[in-house]
Amino acid sequence: MGNILSLKNIVKIYPNGVMANKEVSVDIEENTIHAIVGENGAGKSTLMKIIFGEEAPQEGEIYYKGKKVNIKNSLDAIKMGIGMVHQQLMLAPDLTVAENLILGIEPLRYGVFLDLKKITKLTEESSKKFGFKIPLNKKTRDLSIGIRQRVEILKVLMRNAELIILDEPTSVLTPQETEVLFKSLKDLKHHGKTIIFISHKLKEVKLIADKVTVMRDGKVISTNDVNQLDEHMIAHMMVGRKINFKRIPGAKKVGDPLFTVKNLSYLNEENIYVLKNINFEVKAGEILGVAGVDGNGQTELVEILTGLREATSGQIFIREEDVSRFSPREIREEKVAHIPEDRMKNGVAEHTTIEENIIVDRYYQDHFSNKNLFLDWKYISKSSEELIKKFKILTPSSKAAILSLSGGNIQKVVVARELSSNPRIIIAAQPTRGIDVGSEELIHNLLKDARDNGIAIFLVSADLDEVLKLSTRIIVIYNGEIVARFDDVNDITQRDLGPYMLGVKKKGE
């Protein structure tokens, strides 16, 4: 069967200079389910926006059904038969399902009035045809997310889409809802549709896709039949770093528990339990690694531990002190350092200088300012320059803007600040995500030294190699729960962790 869509050498550079797609070429075969996987920031979403006409590439060609096309906007794409279901659903909450479905293609009477009968008929027919059971007359706002998503898919189908793009459709669904979705997707395939399915949940990819394209760092690593690969091979291609797999020497002196979490749960705005009854402790002088596929509650957990988010229930202790309700400043005063998972969102203010970024947790302390009133820029520059030297940050001066640094050097600024705050607990989330091997090595060594100095380290990483390399003990998180604990990591390999991370296996507590 032929290709419905071919992308050739797509290059996309955003106005901020980030090259999101580097010469990407992909062929999508007609009547298949084609998964595109990759870590956050690998360029998947950008590529999809290009296909759907929401972003224009600088270079490259798009062929649809064998013809070269120029997709200027999403209306063009819809006319051609391309439909997209975004991660954030785009429905009018106050309209009924039927009204949402016919939005923009309303059947009219006398060219002015809505033809209500025809609307009912049309929407009923389509939902029957594709086997979607949806309450057509209910307001969208009263429906669950799973059903809303089905409305979106049906909406796309009613515009005669041949090629349907689903951007991380399962990220908002419960496992049961996911099952229903997958059944629908298989039905759609039988109806002759082609589906592009974006995900980073590999189990789902194995389950549903025919072909899989792995993207990393803006490039396509490979496109294969799904049954030629197993989850580990895909994961390896996704993360892609050279496996420089040598575990660091084990912890020498593990002390008393410094950091204890008891029965922590978190219910998010959508009333989904993102964290369920989390319990663990981190001892002085050890690294507790959290393994897990991204999006299983790690982000929320770290935010709660650092005071940026409030837990629904449960307690956090530093030694004997309950710090559950502490503000970020109070947590930091307890000598907790935090390397955030998204350095550009939380770790830095990119338009300010290195030194202004380094002092964010200490500007009010002695030496940096005079009685928390006047900043002492001379001292700040001096201490920043020292950190730049010590942490090997490549920059002409401490007054250079963060924006002018590479990702690895920005991360070094973050790490330099956090490790120089004289912490006794370090919470490190994805400490080496998306940075070069050299910086990664440096940060790993720094964490090891911190451990050997008796600091308790809580490490969250989606990079299994990193977790295995650094951790003294490992817990595995899946769907907001700790599903496995490994106190002895010496004989543990990726293969042992995989089934737990993917929710296939669960260990009794």
Added chain:
Amino acid sequence: MEKFILKYFNLIRVAIAILIGIIISVCIIYIISKEPGISLKSLFLGPLLSKSRFGNFIETASPIIFCGLAIAIPFQAGQFNIGAEGALFIGAVVGTAFGVSTSMPAFLHIPLVLLVAGLTGAFWGFIPGFLKAKWNTSELVISLMLNYVAYFIGLYLINFHFRDKAAGYLVSYKLPETAWLVQFIPGTRIHVGVIISLGFAVLVYYFLYHTTLGYEIRTSGFNINFARFGGINVFKVIIIAQVIGGFIAAIGGMTEVMGVHRRFNWQLSPGYGWDGVVVAIIGRNNPLLIILSSLFLAYLRVGGRILNLLSDIPSEMITVIQSIIILLITAEAFLANWKYKITVREAKAKEVGNEPST
């Protein structure tokens, strides 16, 4: 060269915007004026041609500087409070009311009147600030609406409680001489308030860039997530930035009353608060640049008035010129394509240097 353009892109953009604005206005003047030479001279050189005009120019800049600072502080905190006009108006009303109702020696009276006005303005900034911090209401909408509240409350107070019935028009009682700001250059109305405005600009600059609170304000404005992550109390910052803004705007209004008119004589809102938004944007919220942009705007304003008096062109022309310049400066997309192309070239050059990374 391209690196240079990227680095100073914003300055270059402002300069080009001003230049285009001037070119367009010259064209318009040539089209509609019968004596374009005289008109151009009045507009572009007018404010320099006599002592009193020059005085007008300087005196007009003063409240604009105050309002520019008043807008810049919340803007630097990422808070789009545009309530300087209301704070200036209500501050001047309450300050005037206090000034005409009390008597004491000048060394007490002047600072006290200014303080009362300032605190009123500060309260005016506190309202949208608190609502934003507590319930995440839009400070833009609230501060905009409060401008009307300030205007009508102010008129009510002046016209019904502090109106000087002896004067032939709607004005307040005259301030006692102990609350006057001296006009110190004969032949002009340049008053001590001008110096106070410059002093405030320097103070605000020092405040924003050399104090811990200023650092908190700027950091919250650049990236509020980062500020919260670092332990900054952003709740406090959101409120304080707007309180200080209101305080400064009100001082600006009060010095104008104390230095120029010596009584409250605004029946229409004077518009300095809006000028403040304009100069803050042109000056990129930098207090020292705001002095320059305020002088620029005041120059255009006075030139416009002279143009109106001496030529056949209405002063509305000036509004057109200003609008064009401001439009070009604030339109993010203006010249953005040019910058984008340079960025793309730089990114590609970098990429070539980095390959292969797999």
